[in-house]
Amino acid sequence: MATKEANWDTPLDTGGEAFELLGNARKAWIYTYIHHHPSTTIQDIVETLELPQRTVYEYIDDLETAGFIDQSNDGRPAEYTAHDIDLQLIDGDTKRQITPELVEAIARRTRDEDIDTYVDRHGLDGLAVALEYAREYVDGSVTHQIMAREQELSSLEAGVILDALRPVFED
Numbered sequence: 001m002a003t004k005e006a007n008w009d010t011p012l013d014t015g016g017e018a019f020e021l022l023g024n025a026r027k028a029w030i031y032t033y034i035h036h037h038p039s040t041t042i043q044d045i046v047e048t049l050e051l052p053q054r055t056v057y058e059y060i061d062d063l064e065t066a067g068f069i070d071q072s073n074d075g076r077p078a079e080y081t082a083h084d085i086d087l088q089l090i091d092g093d094t095k096r097q098i099t100p101e102l103v104e105a106i107a108r109r110t111r112d113e114d115i116d117t118y119v120d121r122h123g124l125d126g127l128a129v130a131l132e133y134a135r136e137y138v139d140g141s142v143t144h145q146i147m148a149r150e151q152e153l154s155s156l157e158a159g160v161i162l163d164a165l166r167p168v169f170e171d
Helices: 017-023 025-036 041-051 053-065 100-110 113-139 144-149 153-169
Strands: 069-071 079-082 089-090 092-098
Touching: 017 100, 025 053, 025 079, 025 100, 041 053, 053 069, 092 100, 092 113, 092 153, 100 113, 100 153, 113 144, 113 153, 144 153
Parallel strands: none
Antiparallel strands: 069 079, 089 092
16 A cells, blocks of 8 residues: 555544554553553653653553553552553555554654654554564665655655664664
8 A cells, every 4th residue: 555645544543442542642652661661650651751740640541441551560659561552453455553563653753753744644554554664674674765666655755764663673
């Protein structure tokens, strides 16, 4: 599927309440932080991500309700652990995986203008496609020229997004 223009009716841009995480980069950062730092506290999140405590409490509640995280202890302060997300959305012939890596890529929108611009141009579905290429790019089995040709992008745009997504697989 070419991502030349954003198609806001693709599987990742629709999907209901459980996928609201995909549309909120700050919430995705909180999930990603917890995923990388099991048994973390709200105070850890507030200090590390520099988010307001009230926002963190609200987003933690949303993530717990959606089943993405759990409180991992009975004591105070509460500690949280993230579940691995592995959901597949199918729309006709199009299949997309929602994984912790996709959530992390979405989270990086808040700190990487290249990812934010790419999502604005190509939607979340386009980001998911780019992430598939980025995994292979990091492994050395795909170049930015291949992505550019197959996805009808400029070579520059393909190289920029692949480099922006590289840390998702290297960190």
